[in-house]
Amino acid sequence: MNIRVTAAVLAATVVLPLGVAHATDLEVTHWWTSGGEAAAVAELAKAFDATGNKWVDGAIAGGGDTARPIMISRITGGDPMGATQFNHGRQAEELIEAGLLQDLTEVAEKENWKDVIRPASLLDSCTKDGKIYCAPLNIHSWQWMWLSNAAFEKAGVPVPKDWYEFEKAVPALEKAGIVPLAVGGQSWQSKGAFDVMAVALAGTDTWKKVYVEKNADAARSPEFAKVWAAADKARQWSKDTKVQDWNQATNMVITGKAAAQIMGDWAQGEFQVAGQTAGKDYTCLPGLGVNAVISTGGDAFYFPKQKDEEKTKAQMVLASTLLNKDTQVAFNLKKGSVPVRGDVDLAAANDCMKKGLDILAKGNILPDSTMTLSPDTTNQLQDVIVQFWNTPSITPEQAQAQFADIIAKAD
Amino acid sequence: MSVSAPEGRRSGLTRNIAAKIATLPMILTALVVFLGGTIWTVVYSFTSSKLLPKLAFVGFDQYERLWGTERWIVSVKNLMIYGVCMLILSLVIGFILAALMDQKIRFENTFRTIYLYPFALSFIVTGLVWQWILNPEYGVQNVVRSLGWTSFNFDPLYNQDIVIFGILIAAVWQGTGLIMCIMLAGLRGIDEDIWKAARVDGIPMWKTYVFIVIPMMRPVFITALVLIGSAIVKVYDLVVAQTGGGPGIASEVPAKYVYQNMFYAQNLGQGFAASTMMLIPVIILVVPWAYLEFSGRRRHG
Numbered sequence: 001m002n003i004r005v006t007a008a009v010l011a012a013t014v015v016l017p018l019g020v021a022h023a024t025d026l027e028v029t030h031w032w033t034s035g036g037e038a039a040a041v042a043e044l045a046k047a048f049d050a051t052g053n054k055w056v057d058g059a060i061a062g063g064g065d066t067a068r069p070i071m072i073s074r075i076t077g078g079d080p081m082g083a084t085q086f087n088h089g090r091q092a093e094e095l096i097e098a099g100l101l102q103d104l105t106e107v108a109e110k111e112n113w114k115d116v117i118r119p120a121s122l123l124d125s126c127t128k129d130g131k132i133y134c135a136p137l138n139i140h141s142w143q144w145m146w147l148s149n150a151a152f153e154k155a156g157v158p159v160p161k162d163w164y165e166f167e168k169a170v171p172a173l174e175k176a177g178i179v180p181l182a183v184g185g186q187s188w189q190s191k192g193a194f195d196v197m198a199v200a201l202a203g204t205d206t207w208k209k210v211y212v213e214k215n216a217d218a219a220r221s222p223e224f225a226k227v228w229a230a231a232d233k234a235r236q237w238s239k240d241t242k243v244q245d246w247n248q249a250t251n252m253v254i255t256g257k258a259a260a261q262i263m264g265d266w267a268q269g270e271f272q273v274a275g276q277t278a279g280k281d282y283t284c285l286p287g288l289g290v291n292a293v294i295s296t297g298g299d300a301f302y303f304p305k306q307k308d309e310e311k312t313k314a315q316m317v318l319a320s321t322l323l324n325k326d327t328q329v330a331f332n333l334k335k336g337s338v339p340v341r342g343d344v345d346l347a348a349a350n351d352c353m354k355k356g357l358d359i360l361a362k363g364n365i366l367p368d369s370t371m372t373l374s375p376d377t378t379n380q381l382q383d384v385i386v387q388f389w390n391t392p393s394i395t396p397e398q399a400q401a402q403f404a405d406i407i408a409k410a411d
Numbered sequence: 412m413s414v415s416a417p418e419g420r421r422s423g424l425t426r427n428i429a430a431k432i433a434t435l436p437m438i439l440t441a442l443v444v445f446l447g448g449t450i451w452t453v454v455y456s457f458t459s460s461k462l463l464p465k466l467a468f469v470g471f472d473q474y475e476r477l478w479g480t481e482r483w484i485v486s487v488k489n490l491m492i493y494g495v496c497m498l499i500l501s502l503v504i505g506f507i508l509a510a511l512m513d514q515k516i517r518f519e520n521t522f523r524t525i526y527l528y529p530f531a532l533s534f535i536v537t538g539l540v541w542q543w544i545l546n547p548e549y550g551v552q553n554v555v556r557s558l559g560w561t562s563f564n565f566d567p568l569y570n571q572d573i574v575i576f577g578i579l580i581a582a583v584w585q586g587t588g589l590i591m592c593i594m595l596a597g598l599r600g601i602d603e604d605i606w607k608a609a610r611v612d613g614i615p616m617w618k619t620y621v622f623i624v625i626p627m628m629r630p631v632f633i634t635a636l637v638l639i640g641s642a643i644v645k646v647y648d649l650v651v652a653q654t655g656g657g658p659g660i661a662s663e664v665p666a667k668y669v670y671q672n673m674f675y676a677q678n679l680g681q682g683f684a685a686s687t688m689m690l691i692p693v694i695i696l697v698v699p700w701a702y703l704e705f706s707g708r709r710r711h712g
Contacts (some may be wrong), residue, residue: 069674076463094462094677185657242569244655376461379676383482383660390659391571402481 024314026082028301029058029074031067034247036269040335047327053314056082063245065188075100080304082311083318088125088136088298089371095302096128102303102312107319108132116323118342119296119360125371126300133302135319138328138337140298141356142196142264142368146271147283150256151178162289163200163230166260170237173259180237182258184249187386191378193234193262194385195369198227199295200288204366212372216408220400228396235389253282262288264297268336268352278351286355294359297368298337377410449690456683464679473684483685486663489575493582493664494643500583501639502632505590510620512591513598523595527588534585538652541581542568545653568654571661578646578653578662585649586642590635597631598624633700640696644689665689 026048032041038059045055058081060067068091071084075095086092095101108114108123117123117136126134145163152159152169155176160166170180183189199207202223209218218224241258243249250270252258261267271282278284286292301322303315321327328339333348338356346357359365370378381403388399459469477483508526512519529537544550547566555563567577601624609619625632647666650656656663665685673682 065675072462072674072677091677098463185655187657374461374677376672376676376678376681379671379678380480383480386657387481387659390657390661 024053024310025056026053026311026314026318027056027058028083028085028318029060029067029071029081030085030299031060031062031064032085033059033061034270035273036334036336037266039273040269040331043330043334044322044327047321047324047330048318051317051321053317063186063188065186075304080306082306082315083301083303085137085299086134086302087370088122088296088300088368090125090374091370092134092302093128095304096133100304101133102305102315104132104135104303104316104319105130107316111320111323113323116341116343118340119365121365121367121371122296122298122300122340134300135303135322136298136300136340137322138298138332138335139294139296139340139360140264140266140337141286141294142192142297143199143287143293143295143366144265144267144352145196145260145262145285145288146250146253146267147260147285148253148256148258149281149283151176151253151259154178154256155259159283160285160289162285163197164290166288167233169259178256179240179252179258180260181234182241182243182249182252182261183234183238183389184241184246185244186246187382189246189249189263190235190389191382191385192264194227194231194389196262196288197230197234198224199293199366200290201230202227204291204293207366210407211369212367214373214407214410216404219404219407225396225400228400231385231388231399232396235392238389265336265338265352265356268350269334272334272336272350284352284355286359292355292359293364293366294338294356295366295368297370298340374411377406380406452683453687453690456680456687458680460679460683462677462679469680473680474688476681477684477688482660482663483665483668485660486665486668489662490643490646490664492575493579493646494640496576496579497582497586497643498636498639500579501587501590502635504583504587505635506594506625508587508591509594509598512595523592526591529585530588532585534646534648535652537581537585538649541577541584542653545577545580569658571658574654574658574662578649581653582642582646582649586639590639593631593635593638594628597628600631601627633703637696637700641693644693644696 028044030041032038041057041059045057048055060070064087068086071081071086072095074081075084076098080100092101104126113123113132114120122136122139123132126132126136145166147159147166149159151173155169155172155178157169157172160169166180173180183193195211198210202210206218206221206223209215210224241249241252243252246263246267247270249258249261250263250267251274253261254271254274254276268278268284271278276282286294301319303319306312306315323341325341325344328341329344329346329348332339333346336353338353338360339346346353349357373381384399384402384406388394388396455464455466456473457468457470458465459467459472512522516522532540545566545568547553547564547569552563552565555565567573567580605623605627606619609623614623645666646664647670650662650664650667654662656667666689669682669685669689671682672678672685
């Protein structure tokens, strides 16, 4: 008996590596784990499986901050996955330089990515020395504020149309026992909310000077001080949030426990899963209702180099599947993001998404700060903001000075 | 044994050759992995390595930036407060518990198991358990308030000034049991005759402990010290599970800074510089211990 079991186990260990080597299973790692996100990933898997290959899901829970180190150490450690998600921007810059990622130029040229992907800056951030290393998947914009209509009704004030009206409604919300602004405990959330306030309240030009040109004087200017003053108020409005994850914070808005959340358009997926309708149950304000822009952050897929030819072929198939018109529509409708192709039909999009598409069509776009600043700088700025957000004794002036010092040394 | 014994009369190098060959892998591991890895890290801490290690030297830039970073300063301060309190508390509580256990009490086995049990839990589990206990809405504060003291306030994990003590409570709870066991073993090693002699001379019990027994237990204390010391320097998972470094950056610790920079911020150089700084207290702890240990052994032959 025992010998038979041992033999079976041995046989299994021999068969297993062989199986992996010859099948066109492709392991895809990503950090999409909330309800709306998982539904969107299922669309990608369905489309890829339809090509005769197999999508092996490698979801890593805990958000990008947790997932990226795992992905990077797998790639640099010689255990590359078939494909992996990163955000648009500079997160994979050094992996490309080290020659660890697959060159997709051939597929890209064959399928005319250059003409169909808009805005062109997305493909530019995939391009290094004239070669294309990633497949952009969607556009996510941080520049949104989500409001719970029910919460404002309960407080007896009309749903605000911009940040300044929201400010006036806060006392009424607080009196009704509603948290005015939900900001989760994870540090990227306060950083993100701050960046959105920067675009909306300091204006596009000042934002560009600080975040793109890395001009420290602009970061010290009275224009930018407005942002810190607003953040000072926002940290007081959000102090009763007491949840960690972004989707828990969104859930507070969905259930009306909180009145508003500043969060990227991925929050919309949560409203959809909860069965809420834009305009009726919740309201969205692009650019806090002050400065309607879309920042073109989002996700792209990168393909680590593989030893096995078969897998490389499957990678190319996946790359072209991701940019397929049908996949783009199916995925982005579920995800609440905007497709990277300008030539798809989005009649099924809801009110908020249509607002976003309008702004995009008008060309009011900004790069995402992850595309202009290195992860190192982003991390330093995040430290300043999250400390400011949680420490009432730090004045806005002190935080602004620290922030400007980092911008002065940014790379 | 039978092979090496006849060969044992040859020169020093070939004596016990089998034993030497057997320890070779361990020696290699120690040299290559521990020493080599340490040297590699120190060397690369002087470079501007980002995501991947590169030999582009920048002198002391990484260290300058490290000591100019608020978060690192907070981390070091936290580690110092945590370290001093943890060292004193776990030694004192561990010894007192051991001394009490040594009074030939009934059900000693049961008590020993109860005290040692937390040590069987990982820091992650400990952290999560204490996160709940210290949560103002579900834990201690709520229980005391529901007993009638409605003004009672106890939310260390949500208060920047005392958050590190919230972590300390969990660490002491988890670590003291082991120290107690080591101390108890030490106490059992003290000759019964010494107690008898002290009793004949009419020395009070506490004096016997403080002036006779504790000095005799020196090696035990050193072992306990090294164990506690290394646990202090590497504290990481407890913080991650309990507070995630929050609120804000109030409960950050050096190990977390290293991880954050190496893997999240893609700045290896900065992470290496921080971990080199962490190595220094370890060396300060380990070198005297090794010295005592080895010189002591030689003395006893």
